[in-house]
Amino acid sequence: MATRPTPGKKSQETLKASPTGQKTQPRKVPSRRSKAEPDGQRTSASWTQDPEGVRRDILATARAEFVENGLSGARVDKIAAQTSTSKRMIYYYFGDKEGLYRAVLEEAYAGIRKLEKNLDLGALKPTEALAALTGFTFDYHADNPDFVRLVMVENIHHARHLATSSKIGALNSSAIDMIREIYGRGLEDGVFRPGINPIDIHLTISALSFYNVSNQASIQQVFGHDMAAPKARLRRRHSVIDTVTQMVSV
Amino acid sequence: MATRPTPGKKSQETLKASPTGQKTQPRKVPSRRSKAEPDGQRTSASWTQDPEGVRRDILATARAEFVENGLSGARVDKIAAQTSTSKRMIYYYFGDKEGLYRAVLEEAYAGIRKLEKNLDLGALKPTEALAALTGFTFDYHADNPDFVRLVMVENIHHARHLATSSKIGALNSSAIDMIREIYGRGLEDGVFRPGINPIDIHLTISALSFYNVSNQASIQQVFGHDMAAPKARLRRRHSVIDTVTQMVSV
DNA sequence: AGCAAAATTAACTGATAAGTACATTTACAC
């Protein structure tokens, strides 16, 4: 099942960003919907081209839809209706529904990676550095439920879109490198106990941060506990940092 | 629910004898349960009723489909085709697609709750009891990815089916009661440090157990680390128990 | 034996959703 229809004839390869190498100058776009006149004639539908803007418009709208309804539940027609452009353009720029989803996913991963790169924990002592990294990770997940939900969706689909995305593979191990570095310093300082695998540290931090968002709804239903409430979130943040700290300390 | 014990049990699948597709004819219905005669002929239009069996058949098939494709991605026709009964019966017993999904979900929750109930950790000392509970939880998740995936799917849908299920609400807090009891004993014995909320212990155990299954695919893609591999799983199990132990110990 | 309720079957339907055909307009290079 789920075969690719492969319509044939023309294959759009148009994934170029801006045709002009210029910086994205946000041109002011008049509503590009042409409206029909009362007499049935249509107004000389005048519109300004804005490929990059259209692309971004589609991407943002699509993200909301995929986040809310998953890949199978998302409706291309609904996305089209909520953009200021038409369904045709979705297929023009992204090929098909999965191509659109893939683009959304890649953008989401790019987001967290960018922030991670800007983290500089070198000035902090190992224990504080690890606590800061944990706090940052926890906050990023809590502040970006869209990202969390996209990853959930992708895992439901066995991450097969990550697998076929050229943009994501392997570049992400920077997170683990960072932990490895902090852990190494902690060992030297004698404040961390030896024998811990950096991957385990990463998995622990990620799991505790991710779960708090991903399973918020079911926890709420089953236990009546609202992890999204500001107070609960802060308490939990503390607890997570504490847990990670205890985990590595001598 | 039918209460009548099932009379004759035969797990027989039959090929769908397509009766030449003529329109609106009084039909001969060779059934899935019509059995082959000794001479190889099949008795026409004969089947044994087995409501309970049919129900279970549908439920099991549906679970596989929902687990694999989520609620929106699941196809009622596909479920029907894979049962030994027909689509009509799905609607007969479960009302609609969501009713079927809800039944699958309820069954999944009932499964873990039943096992939890049978856990008796009273004989163990607090530290060992908590370690045992953690190990059990970790193993249950790893051994039942279906359950994990259903919970993921349900969270994508904001747990609105849990919310409307009469069978699930509030009954599940036994898990936290168990932890509260262990934690209390640990405090008395002076082996656990005070000031920890039992909910945090539960969330930590659950998160670490859940994530290892729920995010297995994306972790594999992004970090090239296979958490499902037996060796990795066992190592991780150790680490999780260790983390939880450290978390509560003085 | 006969009847009503429960169980089961095959075929049908209306809606919807992904994807396409094709015309039209804009932007830009010369």
Add this chain to the structure above:
DNA sequence: GTGTAAATGTACTTATCAGTTAATTTTGCT
């Protein structure tokens, strides 16, 4: 200006899907 490729709009097609209709058979009961 004009030709052309990129960008965009409108309307359509085709498959699929959740849910139904209506007939038929089984079964428990009296």
